[in-house]
Amino acid sequence: MRRSLWVLYMVLGLSACKKEKAESAPRPLEAARPSHAPHEGEQAQEDEDAGAEFGPSTYALTKQKLDAYVGYQRKLLEAYESLLKDLAKVKLDAGKGDELAEVNATMKLIEGKAKAEEAARKEAGLTEEDVNGIAEVVTAVIGQRQLTAALKMDEELKKLEEMQAKLTPEQREELAPQLAAMRERIEDLQKLTEARRTYGDTNVDLVLTREADLTKNYQDMLNTFGRK
Secondary structure, three states: OHHHHHHHHHHHHHHHHHHHHHHHOOOHHHHHOOOOOOOOOOHHHHHHHOOOOOOOOOOOOOHHHHHHHHHHHHHHHHHHHHHHHHHHHHHHHHOOOOHHHHHHHHHHHHHHHHHHHHHHHHHHOOOHHHHHHHHHHHHHHHHHHHHHHHHOHHHHHHHHHHHHHOOOHHHHHHHHHHHHHHHHHHHHHHOOHHHHHHHOHHHHHHHHHOHHHHHHHHHHHHHHHHOO
């Protein structure tokens, strides 16, 4: 029961924080736009554009670029694996206590990482703008899907509903608003409402077509850099 209540508080807390942030922060689209003095008659058009489909950026994802990005991620993983093995070998050869050798090896890793990223990007036929734009929406979508799965919110909601059924009518009535808020938040997370509002339905739906591959790449990246 404690875990169920904890999940309820966490979900409601996330919802409240995001609402407060949305109310206090400037509109992302407006902040991302280059400043310029509008010509006469342009103000109405700008106001209309402020409600456009995309949020922080107007990057439009395509199937071809998404497929290229998935391949780009796999190339990076291969490169990272090789670089980390080289780093471990250098540290082993240097022996314990040789801080200079470790610093030099780490610097080489950083340089190698940058070169590997550029090589993988060029091989995939992507620009830096492509990589940054795709990474932003992919991170938002896949990250949220992973969080939703990890918290097992559906299971926790079911437990809370079962617990509610055993309460007195007064207690059920008291808990009802919190459960309703939790259901609404879970629905928003499952439908990726916020990501769709920010990046547009087209971008989000395209990312979901490669969800399995992108999730595997995400997990493999965590495993690669999580090793000791």
